[in-house]
Amino acid sequence: MNIKLLMISAVVVTISACASTPEPAPVKQVxxxxxxxxxxxxxxxxxxxxxxxxPIEAIPSGPIPGTSEHFKYVSGDDRVYFxxxxxxxxxxxxxxxxxxxxxxxxxxxxxxxxxxxxxERGTREYNLALGARRADAVKAFLVSQGVAPGRITTVxxxxxxxxxxxxxxxxxxxxxxxxxxxxxxxxxx
Numbered sequence: 001m002n003i004k005l006l007m008i009s010a011v012v013v014t015i016s017a018c019a020s021t022p023e024p025a026p027v028k029q030v031x032x033x034x035x036x037x038x039x040x041x042x043x044x045x046x047x048x049x050x051x052x053x054x055p056i057e058a059i060p061s062g063p064i065p066g067t068s069e070h071f072k073y074v075s076g077d078d079r080v081y082f083x084x085x086x087x088x089x090x091x092x093x094x095x096x097x098x099x100x101x102x103x104x105x106x107x108x109x110x111x112x113x114x115x116x117x118x119x120e121r122g123t124r125e126y127n128l129a130l131g132a133r134r135a136d137a138v139k140a141f142l143v144s145q146g147v148a149p150g151r152i153t154t155v156x157x158x159x160x161x162x163x164x165x166x167x168x169x170x171x172x173x174x175x176x177x178x179x180x181x182x183x184x185x186x187x188x189x
Contacts, residue, residue: 001116013087020168020180031084038046041138046093047060066107066110067182068181070103071100071103071110071180071182074099074103075096075099075100075101075103075180076095076096076099077096078100078179078181079177079178079179079180079182080092080093080096080097080138080177080178081088081093081173081174081176081177082134082176082177082178083176084119084172084176085130086176087116087130087133087134087136087137089137089138089141094141096167097138097142097145097187098145100112100114100142100180101141101145101146101147102145103141104142104147104151105146105147107183110151110182110183110184111151111152111153111182111183112151112152112153112180112181112182112183113129113152113153113154113155113180113181113183114139114142114152114153114154114155114158114178114179114180114181115135115154115155115156115157115161115178115179115181116130116131116132116133116134116135116136116138116155116160116178117131117134117154117157117158117159117162117175117176117177117178117179118130118131118134118158118175118176119159119162119171119173119175119176120159120162120167120175122159124158126144126157127158127159128156128157128158129156130156130158131156131157131158131178132154132156133165134176134177134178135154135155135156135178136154137178138152138154138178138180139152153183159175162174162175163175163177
């Protein structure tokens with residue numbers, strides 16, 4: 001009997017091992033879709049014509065008024081040029097200086113320094129004297145245009161401050177000048 005019982009137990013164990021429950025199939029999740037949205041058209045906007053009057057502001061162009069950059073911009077240049085060994089003003093120099101005088105008339109708080117310059121030829125002493133005569137010629141013209149003499153200071157740099165370091169006629173012509181530099185300005189009269 002023992003054998004019978006043992007055999008029956010073995011059969012039951014074998015059958016029970018084969019009879020395991022199968023794993024359930026994966027469930028597909030169905031995403032619920034939102035119902036389609038119905039858009040209602042907005043009520044038509046009423047179109048009206050309304051004239052809005054606003055002041056038109058000018059778009060600034062150029063440098064800030066009253067500055068040394070503005071001085072040069074309005075005057076056309078902050079330098080006038082001279083011939084070789086000359087200190088008399090050319091017609092072009094007079095036009096530039098008239099513009100400088102007009103600017104100085106508009107900005108009565110401005111003062112300037114006029115620096116006279118020469119090219120590299122000649123002695124240091126000769127060029128300092130020539131630079132002084134050039135600066136004085138510019139000052140005299142500006143005073144003749146109504147600029148108060150106390151607003152203009154002159155200095156001679158001779159050949160010490162060239163704007164072109166070359167040693168040729170073109171460089172020398174650039175270095176024979178008088179430069180008007182705004183020292184104090186910015187306010188309107």
